[in-house]
Amino acid sequence: MLDWFVEDGTHILIMEYPHPCETLANFLESHKGRLKETEARHLLRQAVNAAKHSIDHNLTHGDLHRENVLINTRTMELKLIDFGFSSLIPDTPCEGVAEMVLSMGSLVFMMTTGYEAFNRRDQDLLHNPRIKALGLSKGKSSRSSEHEQKMPYHPWSGAVSWAH
Template sequence: MEVALNLLLKKAPLCSNIVYMLEWFEEKDQHILILEYPQPCLNLKTLLRYNNHKLTETQARGLLAQAVRAAKHCMNQGIFHRDLKLNNLLLNTRMMEVKLIDFGCGDLVKDSGYRYEFRGRHRPPEFYTKRKYHAGPTTVWTLGLMLFQMVTGRPAFPTKEDIIAGDLTFDSSLSG
């Protein structure tokens, strides 16, 4: 599926905030993908680690805006990334350009939603309460969780129970 999604992404229009597949090869029991590699770069999780685990609101806003453009482009192309997280966003440190990577968990957007396992700690509440989730709302949820972590230095919801309850505490230092 990852190869198919990468091929779909290459259809015009392109988005500067996505790492594109340049080539791919099929081997006996695996696919080999050759992808763009922006240099110099690091993923956003590493960037946070270098910055005391959080960014200023201005920095986070600029980075998130680019992540939103990438996610929106995917949705417009009919692709649900399904694994949006700080590790899957590369930052070209020279250009301050964010690029979305890793479509290995992705799927085509379906109106009927998804029932199968959701990867990572960014599961939406409906994954637990209804055992079903949808691409658009889940993408927005995940982007919000990443923004929260970028500006606070901590996950929005440390546990599954916190996600279900919607217990979220904002730092008083954040702008209103």
């Protein structure tokens, strides 16, 4: 974010648009629909850091999906864009954080499998033979109410720096 201001009760965010870049959706298309786990892990770490930075400033994105993630194709630097549905987080940020954790899970699922995480045709994608055939690692999930603290330390993602 380059700058922000309030006009007529509306928060206006001035964001950079790196060049050369493309949305995660287009980036995935140009990589045959999915990424290697190491590439997905690299992007996920950046997405988690960006989300954590927002949370630390009491802001939740509100619309995190593949069209609202930009990737600089030269540096592989990730940026979150379009904060049009963002909102300030109340004193207890559980709801906004849970939404962002779910969005991160959906993004990493898509990056590593090439499939939408929630698809009406495949109600149970994790048991779908097409997904099993991809040979993804068997990391264990962490089910905790402290998602924002545990997600970056999951064995799959490696340690993520929460520093600003």
